[in-house]
Amino acid sequence: xxxxxxxxxxxxxxxxxxxxxxxxxxxxxxxxxxxxxxxxxxxxxxxxxxxxxxxxxxxxxxxxxxxxxxxxxxxxxxxxxxxxxxxxxxxxxxxxxxxxxxxxxxxxxxxxxxxxxxxxxxxxxxxxxxxxxxxxxxxxxxxxxxxxxxxxxxxxxxxxxxxxxxxxxxxxxxxxxxxxxxxxxxxxxxxxxxxxxxxxxxxxxxxxxxxxxxxxxxxxxxxxxxxxxxxxxxxxxxxxxxxxxxxxxxxxxxxxxxxxxxxxxxxxxxxxxxxxxxxxxxxxxxxxxxxxxxxxxxxxxxxxxxxxxxxxxxxxxxxxxxxxxxxxxxxxxxxxxxxxxxxxxxxxxxxxxxxxxxxxxxxxxxxxx
Numbered sequence: 468x469x470x471x472x473x474x475x476x477x478x479x480x481x482x483x484x485x486x487x488x489x490x491x492x493x494x495x496x497x498x499x500x501x502x503x504x505x506x507x508x509x510x511x512x513x514x515x516x517x518x519x520x521x522x523x524x525x526x527x528x529x530x531x532x533x534x535x536x537x538x539x540x541x542x543x544x545x546x547x548x549x550x551x552x553x554x555x556x557x558x559x560x561x562x563x564x565x566x567x568x569x570x571x572x573x574x575x576x577x578x579x580x581x582x583x584x585x586x587x588x589x590x591x592x593x594x595x596x597x598x599x600x601x602x603x604x605x606x607x608x609x610x611x612x613x614x615x616x617x618x619x620x621x622x623x624x625x626x627x628x629x630x631x632x633x634x635x636x637x638x639x640x641x642x643x644x645x646x647x648x649x650x651x652x653x654x655x656x657x658x659x660x661x662x663x664x665x666x667x668x669x670x671x672x673x674x675x676x677x678x679x680x681x682x683x684x685x686x687x688x689x690x691x692x693x694x695x696x697x698x699x700x701x702x703x704x705x706x707x708x709x710x711x712x713x714x715x716x717x718x719x720x721x722x723x724x725x726x727x728x729x730x731x732x733x734x735x736x737x738x739x740x741x742x743x744x745x746x747x748x749x750x751x752x753x754x755x756x757x758x759x760x761x762x763x764x765x766x767x768x769x770x771x772x773x774x775x776x777x778x779x780x781x782x783x784x785x786x787x788x789x790x791x792x793x794x795x796x797x798x799x800x801x802x803x804x805x806x807x808x809x810x811x812x813x814x815x816x817x818x819x820x821x822x823x824x825x826x827x828x829x830x831x832x833x834x835x836x
Contacts, residue, residue, distance in 0.1 A: 517833045520576040522565050522641040527610020531791065532603045534637035536611040539566025540793050541641075542573055542802060542814075543600045543614065547831040549809045561600050561616070562834045563642060571827040572793045573816055580834055581635065581642060583618070588633055588646045590620035601632070604667030604676045608693040611637030615665045615678070616646060627659050632680065634698050647698035651680070651688055655703035658683020664714040664737055668721050668729030670751040675701070679714055679731055679756055682706040687714065687731070689755040707757040709749050713737040718765060718790070719799060723748060731756045732763050741768035741787025741801075771822045773805040774813040783807040794818055804831075 525537030532540050544562040560582035567574040583598040595618035602615040614635040622628045633646035651662055660683040670677045675692035678700070682688045687710035690700035711733040721729040728751025738744040748760030773785035789802040798819035806812035812832075815825035 517576055517829070519578060520574070522577050522579065523567065524639045525611070526639065529605075529610070530612075532612050533566065534563065534603075534612045534614070535565060535641040536637065536639060537566070539568060539572070540791065541565045541612075542789065542793075543603060544788070544804075544814070544831055544834075545599050546804065546806070546812075547834050548806070548812050550835050551810055559834055560598060561614075562831060564829075565641065566793065571816070572818075573827055575829040575833050578833060579641060579643070581614075581616075586635060586642075586644070586646055587616075587618060588648050590618075590629055590648065593621045595619050595631075602665045602667050605637070606634060606667075606676055606678070606692055606694040607636060607696060608675055609637075611639070613637050614642055615649070615667075617663070627656065628661050630662055632662060632665055634694065636696060647696060649678075649690075650697070650699040651690065652700075652703045654705055655688045655690060656682060657686045657688070657706040662688060666714045666716050666731060668716060668731070668751070670729050670731070670755045671753055672728045672751065677755065681710060681712070681714055684708075685710045685712075687749065687756060689757075691755070704755065707755070709733070709757060709759060711735065711746070715744065715746075717748070717763065718744075722751070723760065723763070724750065726751075728752055730760060739786070741770070741790055743767040768801060769822070771801055771803060771815070771817045771825070773803065774815045774825060774828050776805055776807055776811055776813060783811070788814070792819075796820070 522535050523537045525535040527536040528538045530538055534541050542564040547559040547562050560580045563579050564573050564575050565577035583594050587595050597619040599617045601617045603612050606613045616633045618631050618633055620629045630649050630651050632649040635642050635646045662680040664681050666679045667676050677692045678690040680688045686706035686708055688706045691702040694700055713734050713736050715732045717723045717730055717732050723730045730751050731749040732746045733749055734746030744765045746763050748763045749756045750758040750760040768787050768790045776783040783805050785803050785805040788804050790799050793800045800819050801817045803815050813828050816827040818826050
């Protein structure tokens, strides 16, 4: 997935074990102490073994990616496993696991699925087939994080394409309802490229979250927050030069020079979570991003040991999904996904204090019906 809070993709790691594939190590008893080893409970075959519990009701917070506003970071998952008998099915959708005050920090029993049929906005009467989380931040300044989703609206290839980005707004009960198509005023678009690579940040230093997206010819569309529930920015200006094919947020701090304005990283391709990033900076200012800030480079996130998958046809791979603080100690933790094909995976949360043993492991099979 490409949520912009992470730092990026790391090298894969392989591991074999003659154990059954693990499912969720957290369920209705989220306060249970951490297990002695990774992946020691329910197999993938027991996909209904983790009961779904209500999303905790929040009242708003300033914690990043806190969709229900209860003060705990939540986890967004784009890649979900398919049922063993489903080899040609569509993507299951976007999975959300909600944070908790319990020992394990994330509780896969407090989860929800977001799908195009249930949550996407139709464009010209057509629901999109693609539905992938791109970024998360509080766009309407109400204390609940919102989700920016990339879709594939109908387009005949002639003229300027429609905006493919949609906004799902958070609430005391989390994400839900129908998305709103992001409104990019004509004056803020340039050329006929698809607006893409949304990056959240307070680029003009006014205390509201803004959005930056790509435009043609290396330009950047800057949309000032806060946004309305109809998807409209407070204001927008003509696209600024100095961008490039891909945009991302600097990590771990979005304000690289500590001047009160968040900055952008411009690179040749979008960095995956955990990967090294090499590019150039576009610095924020009262007018938004636009000042050249020199070169930018970040180091890759060290990959923890992958939880066990069963031995099988090929080596499983482990990828970094998120590099961010889940336990509130101001140090970035690591969430990884170990997978083989489309039917077996384990998601693991490693706290900064202990990167050799996962605090929590579960399979995305919990999202299967």
